[in-house]
Amino acid sequence: MRRLGIVTALVLVAVTGVVAGCGGSGASHVRILSSSIPTGEDAALVKELLTVADLPTGWAIDNRDSDTNDPKWPFKVPDSAKAIAKADTSFAKGSMPQLQEQLGLYSDGPSSFVAYVDGYDHIKSLDYSSDGEKVSLAFGRMSFPAMGDESAAYSISGSIKGFTIGGAMVVVRTGNKMLALLLFDLGSVDTMQLEEFATDALAKVPAAAQ
DSSP states (O other), rough: OOOOHHHHHHHHHHHHHHEEEEOOTOEEEOOOOOOOHHHHHHHHTTTTSOGGGGGGGGOOOOOOOOOOOOOOSSSSOOOGSOOOOEEEEESTTTOOOOOEEEEESSSSHHHHHHHHHHHHTTTOOEEEEETTTOOOEEEEEEEOOOOEEEEEEEEEEEEEEEEEEEEEEEEEEBBEEEEEEEEEESOOOHHHHHHHHHHHHHOOOOOOOO
């Protein structure tokens, strides 16, 4: 089965990436651009990401490429809210489930968190195309334990190429850093496992001073 990584990228890139340019439809394209901070800052964030040693038995680093087209994200954030350094990683247990983590450093963490969460809160669905097929996944807030200085969690559900999938995302701010984790699986997603992953991920991230 082909990787369903576009949804993961769509959500997580928005957390620490940049929204730039507009397509013919006027929707914003989401893509990661080079950081304005020296490479050393990105390297420092890499050390704070989850590794296979932090995960249960059977999980492996996932280096497969996404097969989807350039995603479109239905909101923009001001330049001041974008990440100044970033790092990400992804894992899979076989083909599914899939887990991605993205970590970003921001000049003003609280205002960046508000900007992104406000954008997420206005989204009802994630729409994109894969191999010429249009896909629409339901997206919305879900209950989740409070984490870090502030956090927000979202549920994602729908079907792709005949497969029903479930996803859950949590975005957590700690100081001037934000981390996002997205867990996807066939059928329904294990939100308790996402909570465990998020707890372990947060424990590895020392808060950047505000």
